[in-house]
Amino acid sequence: MKQLEEFTSLCRKTLVTVLFLSTFQGANCELLVSPLGPTIVSTLAGSNVTLAVSVNGASDPAITWFRDIIPVVTWTINSNSPPDIPQSSKDVLHLEKDGSLTFIQVPLSYSSHYTVEMTKSGLGKASLQFTLQVFEIIQDVTLSTPSGLAVEGTDRFILQYSMLQGVIEQQTWFFKSTEIKNSSHYLVQQTSLVILRPNRNDTGLYSLQLTNPFSSVKVYRNLTVFYGPDEPILKATPEKIFYVVGDSVSLLCQSDGNPQPTVEWVFNGQKLSGALNRVLDLTNLQTSQGGVYTCSLLNQMTNEKREKNVTLDVYERPPGSPVCSVLSVNNDSLLYECDWMGGTPQATLSFPALNNASRGEGHFRLILPASTNLNGKTVSCQADHPVQQNTCNITACNPKTFLPEIRATVDLDSKMVVSVLCVTEASPQAVVSWSNDSGAIANGTTYQISSDTSELKIRDNNISNLILQIFTCTCSNPLGSQARSIQLQEPSISDSSLFLNQDGTIITLTWDVPPTSVVTGFDIQMKGSNLINKNGNTSQTKSTSDGYSTIQQKPGSARSTDVFTLDPKQIYRFRIVPKARLFDGKPSVVHRIGPPDGLSGPAIAGIAAGIPCSILALLMVGGLIFLIIYLKRTKRHQTKYPVPRTAEKTITPAKTIQHKATPHKPLAGGLKFFPDSNRIHKSLSDRSVALPAFVPPPPHVRVATTV
Template sequence: MGHKLLTLFFTLICTSGLYAVFLVPSQNPVAVGSNVTISVNDTQPIIIGLWLFESSTLFAWYSEDVFTGSGHQNGTEFDISTYQLTLPSVTLKNSGLYALDALRPKARAVITLDVQEPVSNLTAFVSMTNLVELNDTVTFTCSASGTPLWFSWQNGNSTVTAGGRVELRNGGRDFIINGVTRYDEGPFKCLVANNISKRESHQMNLNISYGPSNLRVTASPEKSVYISGSVISLSCSADSKPTATFYWMYNGNPLNVYGPSYDLRDTTQNRTGEYTCVAQNAVTLRHVAVTKKIDILDPISAVVVNPAGSPVEGMAFNLNCNVVGPVNSIHWMKNGIYLDADNMITFSNDNSTLRFNRLTLSDDGPYQCVASNAVSNMTSLAYNLMVNYGPNNTAASGSKVAAVGSNATFSCSSDSRPQSQYSWYFSGLNVKNGSVYVTTPLSKNDSGQYTCMAFNSITGRSGNASVTLTVYAPVIDVVVNMDNQQPIFNQPFTLTCTVSGDVQHIQWMKNGVNLNHDNRINFTNNDSVLNFNPLTLSDNGQYQCEASNAINNRTSLAFDLKVIYGPWNTTISGPTVGAIEHNVTFNCSANSYPPSQYSWFLNSSKVGEGPVFTRALSLDSGGRYTCMASNNITGHSSNASLELTLRYPVSHVIVNAGNQQPVFNQSFTLTCTANGDVEHIQWMKNGMFLHPHNGITFSNNNSTLSFQNINLSDDGYYQCEASNAVSNMTSLAYDLMVNYGPWNTTVEGPIMAEMGSNVTFNCTAISRPHSQYSWFHNNSKVGDGPVHVTAALSLNSSGHYTCMAFNNITGRSSNASLELTVIEPIATVDVIPDRTIPLASQIFHLTCNVKGPYNTLHWLRNNQNLHPSDRVTFSADNAIVTFKTLQTADDGRYQCVASNALKQHVSRPYDLTVIFGPQSVQIIVRPGIPPILTCLAVSQPPAVYHWIFENNTVVGNQSSVELPIKSILGSNYTCVAKNPLTNVTVYTSQVVSYPNAAVSVQACVMLTALLALLLPVLEEWL
């Protein structure tokens, strides 16, 4: 036990650093009897720690060893894997401060646990339950067990608060209501709670008597006045507990009616009065009364409007309103709108009489009277007032003119009520009674004045009106004619209008527009004759005459006047040049009416008729063509002529070059050939007209195109167009492509190659057409074509390679050459070390082994050129690299590069890793619980280790070893480091003691004496 104590406190004092840790209880506050766990939120291992309750220790532990402290309680458990503390079945004594002290790593966390006793033994009661409103006071009392306790009260769902009539005493245990009201009946309950539980009491209700109050009497239906015969239900209600009792009185006298309702049936006006309801409460001994006034009235049964006399315009008139039943008021309406008295109408006899002082037509309309009282109103049927008047504005209408043999109709009208009676008079005689008069068939003797008389039998008034009639014979058979005349230009001409019937007026029209006289046109014989002197072309048109009188008019059919003239302005149209064996067409025209007749003449010989002349041309068809136009009515004629020249048409137009070839910088000729009468030749290049310029000329009437020295810019499509007056033709395009070359002959390919390889040579030349190629090696032909690939090369393949390019059109050739040198190849390049294991501080050689001729050698280290130094030297031919004393700085990737005249050959890489060690072997002490010894050595490859304790016991085969606590001081440990490749082994030892231990270990040893003095106290604590 003492050794564990020593180790524990040795570690506590020597541990440094602090980290955060938190405690989490399973519940807090917690009920008595519950199990509680206090967990640690951090997962970092705690090597040394304590659990404390208040100032006493519950548990202490070091690594896996757990110690029970003086404050430990039966059943308290500690889990070393999670550091969780478990308190079973807690009591009030378990309340307090719990602390976790971690000493390695350094940390501290505390929590206060609150153990509480649940609420129990709840009782509640009320002082009394049957109460009278505003008279009584009540007290509620509540008690319970538990710690701590909080008391509250609820009324229904509302929390009770002190104030006004409510008091809360004794920490809320007592609840008092002073002067209870009807709203204090509850239900009430007591609520008791603490942090871990709550309870509530049973519900308590109060029975509170009150009233009667708010007494109300209602009538159904509710009205200010009731009509006789109504059924009226009176109802009485009051707020009261227990329910109030009711009885009724009428005008202060009891009715011997009990209960909250009273029905009035078969009501009459004498039942009007005050009805009182009285309510009583047998418990509160209170009573109250309320009165309601009921008015009953008989309704109006009949309303009638009666007239006094007949309504005549300008006379006085009365309407009377007769009513059956009690009447409060009478009103008059016209057209549904109430009437007010003015200077034209007045009311009398309590508005029952409506008087019109002087009737006018605006008084027409439906009149009603409205009689009313408090329970009814009634409107009379409408009396439709229609004021009698007239006749006024008597008017007669009808025909003022009429045709002989027709009937005339006359109508008479007047403003009158009732309708007037009508009579018709002619020459003082009554010819018809009634408003409409239709005559018999008329003669001219029936012309004269017709009079109508209108009479009203009610007003006794009459009125007259007249119409004057004139009878005519109608206009018929209107015709325009010209007799036997011909309307010839610039001669006189006459049109005549003939008519039957009474004609009052004749009007002439041209093209539907009235015609007026001027200096050439006039009218004679009462406008029946239209005279032209003389005729012009502007007189052409549709002519009509219109004859009219008062009853009708007639218009003649149109006379189509066309002035005869011509021929004038004879013209001939057609070509002046014609193509032999082709048709020619001539057109002749002249201004003439009717149209002219045409005759055709060639050199005075008649050859055809009609306005169009067509013929096929032959050699004798040339000459003067004449057209003669004639008018057989005017007897006039007119001539026109045209001269025709004959030509053969152009055909078969061709561009050719003969047997020439267009060769660069030589002369060249194109010729245009054509059949027919060629008058003009035009050359084109690429669709554009070509004109002579430097080096290009035309000859032989432009039929020959000559190039003095043709060049490449003359390439293109050439055409010639041959034409004359009657035709033209363009040749097909001649595609001129100038032949040239070969020029700029070049050969491409290598000038050096290794023996056994193949070489490709390419030859090019600028030429049209493409050149033909031949290859020569030292003047011996070896192939054809633009590309030459040699066979596998030998040393004899060196020499002069020539390409000849030849154009078989231009007959020219061109050469190009290239000199090829064939050398022996480098077969292999290898780096060879002089030994398998390159040991540090020893001499070492790398040799470059090359098969095949080469020019130079050089070395690479890590892809960088390697240069000689005081430790690294090269042989004279650079084939050997010598390291005088190998060092780790020489590690790297080495390659040899052999070069000939053609290319470089690089060897495969040789990776040099210098082997050494073990060196600088040392032991490092790492203080801790437990302490750790680590052995370090510099070695390539890395050393392997094992440990020896006190010269005889192997205690480990890794680079580090943990020291047992009991052997931490004064022990000898030996580290053995071995190079697995060279088998070189190095030993080093370490005695773990005060002088050479780590600083933290030394500090711990210095406190040993102090710990010994404290041993008795520590043992008591543990």
């Protein structure tokens, strides 16, 4: 315990001694750093330069050199250890024994602020700042214009310098030997001169002087500020309000610009070829030369363009004739219009019979309340022009009687659409309103009214719904109205015809439908032999229960069709079936073509084949008759006894064979008729052999018989 107290006492004595010695030394010493030359040092790149310092008031202080705020050298003077220098700077930086900093072949990049800081324990810290400026000789300075051409009125124009090498300490710009200062028109920047909103007065010689402690260079540049063309002046000589046919006039166009602008003349929007001078001479004016003449000026350097127009009025009659019309206003007033546009000057228009005080030029409108005295009244528009006066007439009238038109189609959704069109003669054009049994019709899914209200489209696939309704269209204008009610009919044919070509191979069917019939298409049906198509094959069609086949289908707008490849030797029957989508209407009358009705083809063929057989049978019968007659004549030469007259009279009349003499042509072979002189006197025994019965030949066959 005693030893611990002795050690503590010794430490206190030692600390008091150190503090005393330190206080004594600080009171008598001060650490000072002084420059041994200028603190702002200028040098050429590649040379050696030293930032020299001297240290007083302490020995062997710690020294640190800073580049801006970054330490680059650290060392304690007279230390055996080398200075601490970054590896990247060891070839350039060298610390002298007295603490001065030397730059070996200093590069441009080492221009900066350098600060030396020395410290000594117990003496505080001392510092000193240097500025090192490394320069190069200024070489190959050029002036350029990165902003392109200098054009008057642009936002800014830049003159910029560049050089091969050199560090600039001072730059001075001159315009026509006068130094340029920063102002509202000029702005001097680090490597350029900015001309704000250049104008034509900025054209001239510009120069730039660049200096540093080791060199000075001055360069020049001529600058041209392009401008124009200015607002052109266009004048006509002689100057008149208007010109007449045969006059002459010269147009002069003037404008300033740099370079001088080129001139081009345009007439009514079309370039005049060859007109490139400032003066355009027009001689022997015609009405076609009246219009707008434009002097177009172009600056080829800036592409700036200016134009100036002058209008030459040449008296010209308006083309055509005045046009009159009358329109409806709110369906209670009439708007009379008269137009006669064109010409110079425009014609003055009026309707004297309606209002003698109102007039217009080129286009005139007059609104009057509709009244009965205007219905059918013809009024004239009086058109007055210095060259000619003219008139046109217009008559307002109420709607006339009309007949609705019915059309039916099938839309893309396979729905039937029936269009009812109501158009009437009226002036102004009539507005159409629609109604049915349920009242007024408005646009919707089932009913659609066209924008001009003249057409009503009905979408309904049920034909029964359509033909049960009565539709009414009412056409009206301010002078009156006309209404027409219609009831749609089932699809039907009102009339049809058939025309056959000369060869009998082509027919043309035509037909008509009633005005109110709903028809979306037609089936052309045929009964007879199948048609032959282009490939030589017979067409396959589906037959109806009554034997007709549909060979064509036509749209509802069709009113005729042609049928080809018919056989003139065959019988055909044709008819037209009207359709309303899937509903079939009553067919038209049947049209027949072909040979007349009679024996069929097989019967005629059988008769033709039986004629030779009939002739052969007749020949055999004739031969048999001839043999019988011959035998009888032979028997007649034998001895006979006379027959009493009384016996002859007993022969029954019914058994008496009577032959009516009928002339016949002899058969081929020379067969003749032999007279029978004993026929009347024959007895019953002579007629024991009965004559063959005569069989009449078939119709239309001539035969020869022997009685």
